[in-house]
Amino acid sequence: MKTTQNISVAVDAIVFGYQKDQGVSILLIKRKYAPFKGKWAIPGGFVKEKESLEFAVERELKEETGVKIDYLEQLYTFGKPNRDPRNRTISVAYFGIVNAGKFQKLQANTDAVDAEWFPIKNLPILAFDHRQILTMAIERLRNKMTYEPIGFELLNQRFAFSELEDLYSTLLDRPVDRRNFKKKVIKLGILEELDEKAPRTGAGRPGNLFQFNKNAYDRLKNDGMHFEI
Amino acid sequence: MKTTQNISVAVDAIVFGYQKDQGVSILLIKRKYAPFKGKWAIPGGFVKEKESLEFAVERELKEETGVKIDYLEQLYTFGKPNRDPRNRTISVAYFGIVNAGKFQKLQANTDAVDAEWFPIKNLPILAFDHRQILTMAIERLRNKMTYEPIGFELLNQRFAFSELEDLYSTLLDRPVDRRNFKKKVIKLGILEELDEKAPRTGAGRPGNLFQFNKNAYDRLKNDGMHFEI
DNA sequence: TATATTTGCGTCATTATTACGCAAATAAGA
DNA sequence: TCTTATTTGCGTAATAATGACGCAAATATA
Known part of the structure; x- marks a missing residue:
């Protein structure tokens, strides 16, 4: 009708x-x-x-x-x-x-x-x-x-850890302790650390590139894992 | 156009x-x-x-x-x-x-x-x-x-704590430890305990009625409180 | 009066969170 | 070359949150 x-x-x-x-x-x-x-x-x-x-x-x-x-x-x-x-x-x-x-x-x-x-x-x-x-x-x-790993969609597929940190701290508009942030994200088990150094931008110790592992995320999520940053 | x-x-x-x-x-x-x-x-x-x-x-x-x-x-x-x-x-x-x-x-x-x-x-x-x-x-x-206090909308304005517990455990489909659940919810500081006993339903020790305090919730939320159950 | 049921209040071990310290690897300037 | 600033990597320790559980008090019912 x-x-x-x-x-x-x-x-x-x-x-x-x-x-x-x-x-x-x-x-x-x-x-x-x-x-x-x-x-x-x-x-x-x-x-x-x-x-x-x-x-x-x-x-x-x-x-x-x-x-x-x-x-x-x-x-x-x-x-x-x-x-x-x-x-x-x-x-x-x-x-x-x-x-x-x-x-x-x-x-x-x-x-x-x-x-x-x-x-x-x-x-x-x-x-x-x-x-x-x-x-x-x-x-x-x-x-x-x-509460979901969509931040990675904003970065390159392969990124330096500092980029992820910068993305979260600027967007969430709150200071993020670099060391605790990294521990937390790494412990989630959804990142792969590559054997390649990130391109240098100015001074500082070089760090590896990382990439998001969607398969690992899906698997862990299925097992009841709880993404939270 | x-x-x-x-x-x-x-x-x-x-x-x-x-x-x-x-x-x-x-x-x-x-x-x-x-x-x-x-x-x-x-x-x-x-x-x-x-x-x-x-x-x-x-x-x-x-x-x-x-x-x-x-x-x-x-x-x-x-x-x-x-x-x-x-x-x-x-x-x-x-x-x-x-x-x-x-x-x-x-x-x-x-x-x-x-x-x-x-x-x-x-x-x-x-x-x-x-x-x-x-x-x-x-x-x-x-x-x-x-992550938001909408469960209370399903209950009466004044409710027994066991009703809240029952609502969450049936809807989330997972066992909820009664004692830990109560501690957690009470600590949020968004419930008011009334001076009135809940209507009896069968046996058991009588308990007070509670009600959701939306003002308190709004205030606490404003101060950065994080509702989670 | 005994028993089952429900509430109230607690303890304790484990896990997460938070605040830091500090050395190593680099670029840039003196 | 040597120093300094910068960035990464790896840690420790105090505090807070979570989860498993014990047990007594207050009631209805048999």
Whole structure:
């Protein structure tokens, strides 16, 4: 018993990236058309009738920014009656990550005059209710990285331990004791220590590269292991 | 730039209730119309153009079951292209709780021939992809009650400590040491012990009633306290 | 009055957490 | 070359949290 609706369905994607110098950044596009023409916005667009929500997200990201995502999960659905001045639109927001190796070159197309990475410490004014969406996404990232190993998605596949430490301390915004942090993470048993030194950046004793071992994590998780940082 | 869509937007509500003898139950309705006529389903329906998603949930619950909810939060949005055989429908699922005192009398109206509470240990076959939604909701309840005080929403405002213990041990499906559990919960500092004995049920030493102190919880949480059970 | 049941309060061993100390390996400057 | 600043690696010790369990007190029921 369908009543005649006139509600549009969109998807939006908050995509996180990380680099040691910039910190955590978010991918935004500059809107080409009204409303909010010229304002920065989260990439996204309307869902086509035959495609899944996830497919729509990846398609829009490709079209608007050329970026291919490494991790994707649903964030929240925003549906207030007046969030889009044109007509009623509900937007299913997704949460994505690209790893540091693919902090890719951006290419703008269809809906965007421009696409750019913005450090979360220095965000522009955003179109629609996108600021609210973004705030929720950052909150999700902060929380989730403490109880699931998604922090690794932000780094290169192989990383120096100090990068992991830096990621956690800056994002959680609290000092982390280097020695205790390492003991804790190593004891989880989900990292592999490689036989290769990390590329040097200035002074200091050289350290090995590490990589996340997803198989080990899945196995341990299955045995009731509890990831927490 | 809206492309012409033909997608319907619905909301569904997984509503949990609890009673010591039944365990945790979920509110379902028997469908009155095709598709899945006569099958059990999660209450819900199409969103009206001018109402918020939350309003739609409460309206549908009222219409279909007469139940008024004590706790409500968004669960997940289900949007696979063929989840509704009629036409493309995306459904924003919500997660609700009614407390034990209001394990209310049910009244069926509009869309439902009948509405009933089903213990989660004994669920019927469900319409659409509702089984999947329900599974996710139960998972959410299980997880969330370990790191946020939503378990109390399932009990009466004033409860015996053994009820809380029973709720956690049955829902988490693991034995809970009564003495350690109590020590842990009391130490959180979010319960008020009343000067009144709990109503007797059979033998055993009588114990006081307790109630959740939301103000204390908010205060402590603000000071960085970490709820975990 | 005896027995089963439930609550209340405790102890003790084990494990996790936190705060540090300090030496080794490097780059850069004197 | 020698010194200094920087970063890594490996540790110890005090404190806090967890988990396993003992046992008495207060009740209903047989």
